[in-house]
Amino acid sequence: MYLKNLHLLQFRNYQDQWVEFGAPKTILVGNNAQGKSNLLEAVELLSTLKSHRVTRDRDLVKEGAEWGRIVATLERQTGEIDLSLTLRRNGRRTVTRGSEALHRQIDFLGTINTVQFSSLDLDLVRGGPEHRRSWLDTLVIQLEPFYAHILQQYHQILRQRNALLKKIREQGTVNDTSISSVSRSELALWDAQLVTAGVRVMRRRSRALQRLTPISYYWHQAISGSTEKLEIKYLPNVPMENDDLELLKQAFLEKIQQRTIPEQHQGTTLVGPHRDEVEFTINQTPAKQYGSQGQQRTLVLSLKLAELKLIEEVIGEPPLLLLDDVLAELDLTRQHQLLETIQARFQTLITTTHLSAFDPVWLNASQILYVEAGHLSVHAW
Incomplete structure (x- = not known):
């Protein structure tokens, strides 16, 4: 797939900016806070309908405006597709694909596939479990867009169940024997729904990691010179001996029953x-606690290269690669590995504050744009 052009209207610090991508690699160069990452964020939104930087649409709309819009033309093997995402400061966003306004945002997912690599991705290793769950869920959505609906359904059920548990706690009925028959019956209904939806989430997370792990291992071996061994383990909150649907449901329900009293005391599920963990180990040592910065960067780079390969295998086309100011954080060996891998195969958008990290041959084959205060111009290096 190839992103042919992008039109930003009242998005972030862009008033009305059109950019046509004339080469497989586009380098956006400029000082900090000029809008380089904002452009990559626009592509990310077209891909996932989410930003890894903010959660509210009002933060994406240019100051003083009521709405913002991202318009793009994408070329896929099936032909060209026109896309549009309208964000509103105080209202519902709208999406269109071709000439069709989509009633469900979920139907927009899977049109553009991307892999993003930014300095924030080091939180995959250093941060809490929520960072790793979010990363894994984003990957699964790229592979199977319907997973977004499954995940949304699970979290809706979770919110309803938590509301009931909070109500039970506030009523002071924290012992199972003192819960009213109405509350007990209602909780049992939410238990059953949580189990059904939760098992669907677990199975898809597990399958995606099973496919990603050997590819990550290959890249990690290549980048580290076979001196380090990477292991990735999915640690589900519910025991997962195998992928059998009924056994998983039974294990899930049994664990809920074991935690009945603590849940009612705390008023939460x-x-x-939503409490799963993904564990990364290097040479059998947890990367989070003991990995050096170099090891952590190698780990994240291996994951990103594996994502590119896996998405390409599943969807049949190479995804876009978004590199947000990461080359400066990689040493020459890791930079070389990354640049050699992507070559002309993956359309790549790269942000940087300077061009000195790039090989001149690589620069000659790239489109270079200068970014200043939300304006793009051709940059002669």
């Missing part, structure tokens, strides 16, 4: 995939 303690069992389910």
Whole structure:
């Protein structure tokens, strides 16, 4: 797939900016806070309908405006597709694909596939479990867009169940024997729904990691010179001996029953995939606690290269690669590995504050744009 052009209207610090991508590699160069990452964020939104930087649409709309819009033309093997995402400061966003306004945003997912690599991705290793769950869920959505609906359904059920548990706690009925029959019956209904939705989430997370792990291992061996061994383990909150649907449901329900009293005391759900963990180890040592910065960067780079390969295998086309100011953080060996891998195969958008990190041959084959205060111009290096 190839992103042919992008039109930003009242998005972030862009008033009305059109950019046509004339080469497989586009380098956006400029000082900090000029809008380089904002452009990559626009592409990310077209891909995932989410930003890894903010959660509210009002933060994406240019100051003083009521709405913002991202318009793009994408070329895929099936032909050209026109895309549009309208964000509103105080209202619902709208999406269109071709000439069709889509009633469900979920139907927009899977049109553009991207892999993003930014300095924030080091939180995959250093941060809490929520960072790793979010990363894994984003990957699964790229592979199977319907997963976004499954995940949304699970979190809706989780919110409803938590509301009931909070109500039970506030009523002071924290012992199972003192819960009213109405509350007990209602909780049982939410338990069943949580189990059904939660198992769907767990199975898809597990399958995606099973496919990603050997590819990550290959890249990690290549980048580290076979001196380090990477292991990735999915640690579900519910025991997962195998992929059998009924056994998983039974294990899930049994764990809920075991945690009944603590859940009612705390007024929140303690069992389910919202408490899953993904563990990275290097030479059998947890990367989070003991990995050096170099090891952590190698780990994240290996994951990103594996994502590119896996998405390409599943969807049949190479995804776009978004590199947000990461080359400066990689040493020459890791830079070389990354640049050699992507070559002309993956359309790549790169942000940087300077061009000195790039090989001149590589620069000659790239489109270079200068970014200043939300304006793009051709940059002679």
